[in-house]
Amino acid sequence: MNVQFPRLLRPLWGKVIWRKDPSSKVIYLTFDDGPVPEVTSLVLNMLDEHKVKATFFCVGDNVQKHPETFAQVMDRGHEVGNHTFNHLKGFSISDEEYYDNIDKAAGLIDSKLFRPPYGRITRRQINELKTKYKIIMWDVITHDYNRNLSPETIMRTIKRYSRNGSIVVFHDSIKAKENVLAVLPLAIEYWKNKGYTFGVLD
Numbered sequence: 001m002n003v004q005f006p007r008l009l010r011p012l013w014g015k016v017i018w019r020k021d022p023s024s025k026v027i028y029l030t031f032d033d034g035p036v037p038e039v040t041s042l043v044l045n046m047l048d049e050h051k052v053k054a055t056f057f058c059v060g061d062n063v064q065k066h067p068e069t070f071a072q073v074m075d076r077g078h079e080v081g082n083h084t085f086n087h088l089k090g091f092s093i094s095d096e097e098y099y100d101n102i103d104k105a106a107g108l109i110d111s112k113l114f115r116p117p118y119g120r121i122t123r124r125q126i127n128e129l130k131t132k133y134k135i136i137m138w139d140v141i142t143h144d145y146n147r148n149l150s151p152e153t154i155m156r157t158i159k160r161y162s163r164n165g166s167i168v169v170f171h172d173s174i175k176a177k178e179n180v181l182a183v184l185p186l187a188i189e190y191w192k193n194k195g196y197t198f199g200v201l202d
């Protein structure tokens with residue numbers, strides 16, 4: 001299970017962001033694939049309870065279906081990013097289809113942040129998109145969408161791999177609901193106890 005993309009291979013992706021300042025004791029929480037009312041609203045409540053802000057990489061189709069939930073994300077002071085309109089893999093379609101899908105999402109999501117679904121993006125696509133976006137990858141992916149993983153297993157991953165400047169991926173999706181709601185408060189308390197603060201991407 002690939003939790004942390006190998007450090008030596010990261011430069012091959014060119015100008016994308018995997019991790020923020022390693023000298024600062026800050027964690028950057030991110031949530032992919034929403035907004036989904038049944039999950040996103042509960043995640044927002046948890047973040048409010050712990051006074052933590054995060055960055056939500058939204059799927060345009062979900063924004064279109066659930067504008068009220070998307071508005072909640074914005075109204076509560078979180079940052080948002082583009083995650084394509086249809087959650088597409090850049091590897092699987094033509095460049096023009098990919099860019100058009102991102103542009104379609106951009107009509108609903110006003111942001112200069114972009115995260116490629118699955119991390120699947122070509123070097124050529126990166127070179128094109130970096131003229132308009134900061135391309136955000138991750139330092140730690142929790143795999144909370146994997147229903148074969150227990151919250152305890154995910155927490156062990158978080159404790160082992162998170163570090164100064166880590167960009168951590170959770171998912172506010174139906175598939176991840178059980179795990180993200182179980183793990184998120186535990187993870188926040190763990191990081192706080194270790195002296196971390198929380199930042200949003202910009």
